[in-house]
Amino acid sequence: MAEVVFVDSKAAAGTLAAASIRALITQKPDAVLGLATGSTPLSVYAALAASLAENPMDVSRVRGFALDEYVGLPADHPESYRSVITRDAVVPIGLTPENIQVPNGDLATIETAGVDYEAAIRAAGGIDVQILGIGRTGHVGFNEPGSSFASITRIKTLAEKTRVDNARFFASPDDVPIHCMTQGLGTILRARHLILLAFGEEKADAIAAAVEGPITSSKPGSVIQLHPHVTVIVDEAAASRLENLAYYKYAWANKHAWQGI
Numbered sequence: 463m464a465e466v467v468f469v470d471s472k473a474a475a476g477t478l479a480a481a482s483i484r485a486l487i488t489q490k491p492d493a494v495l496g497l498a499t500g501s502t503p504l505s506v507y508a509a510l511a512a513s514l515a516e517n518p519m520d521v522s523r524v525r526g527f528a529l530d531e532y533v534g535l536p537a538d539h540p541e542s543y544r545s546v547i548t549r550d551a552v553v554p555i556g557l558t559p560e561n562i563q564v565p566n567g568d569l570a571t572i573e574t575a576g577v578d579y580e581a582a583i584r585a586a587g588g589i590d591v592q593i594l595g596i597g598r599t600g601h602v603g604f605n606e607p608g609s610s611f612a613s614i615t616r617i618k619t620l621a622e623k624t625r626v627d628n629a630r631f632f633a634s635p636d637d638v639p640i641h642c643m644t645q646g647l648g649t650i651l652r653a654r655h656l657i658l659l660a661f662g663e664e665k666a667d668a669i670a671a672a673v674e675g676p677i678t679s680s681k682p683g684s685v686i687q688l689h690p691h692v693t694v695i696v697d698e699a700a701a702s703r704l705e706n707l708a709y710y711k712y713a714w715a716n717k718h719a720w721q722g723i
């Protein structure tokens with residue numbers, strides 16, 4: 463079962479996830495982080511940056527792999543995920559830019575980009591902790607409904623709903639690329655720990671489907687039920703359609719501190 467943890471603010475979610483990442487880096491100075499973009503993980507990156515500012519530690523050897531990238535946007539476009547991950551995570555946390563890889567959305571090399579990315583993740587020894595958000599379509603990464611649970615990094619077509627959701631970052635909704643490169647659900651399953659965060663009522667259905675719904679590729683977030691170590695961090699609104707809410711709270715309240723998340 464995924465562990466479900468309730469928080470009363472995004473900041474509290476960030477603090478919890480950042481403490482876990484910090485503990486990982488303490489044990490493994492060249493830890494491999496799976497980095498998500500979007501609004502959801504911002505509190506995690508901000509909390510980790512704040513923790514490092516207050517109590518410095520060497521993160522220069524930490525490595526990172528982004529979850530996804532738009533196809534056809536130049537890497538230096540301000541909304542490419544290469545730019546976003548640099549701005550939101552690499553710079554504030556103080557990671558070494560050369561240690562951070564992002565799927566290559568360049569059309570010239572698109573046919574081999576997925577396999578190359580998988581090889582790079584394998585060469586790094588796999589991802590230790592994967593930070594995840596979830597879309598209103600239920601996607602994790604950009605694995606839209608119907609994505610195979612065995613899928614690897616590859617090109618995908620974004621759902622119209624996802625393009626609408628992401629239009630806020632672009633001058634016009636038509637500017638949102640139609641295609642992306644995304645780690646597959648199979649790639650995500652191979653990460654050693656998944657931390658899925660969600661805030662707000664608009665994520666409640668996707669969270670209920672991911673945590674308690676049937677395991678089905680129609681609800682890609684339900685892939686987390688196949689993973690042995692998942693932490694779902696949610697606020698009350700995102701948790702509002704979970705049936706076993708009382709049990710998750712009881713389990714969290716009675717968890718031994720040594721277990722961490």
Ligand code: PGA
Pocket residue numbers: 499500501502503595596597598601602603
């Ligand atoms: P958001 O996106 O964090 O901006 O809500 C999540 C997602 O689409 O996976």
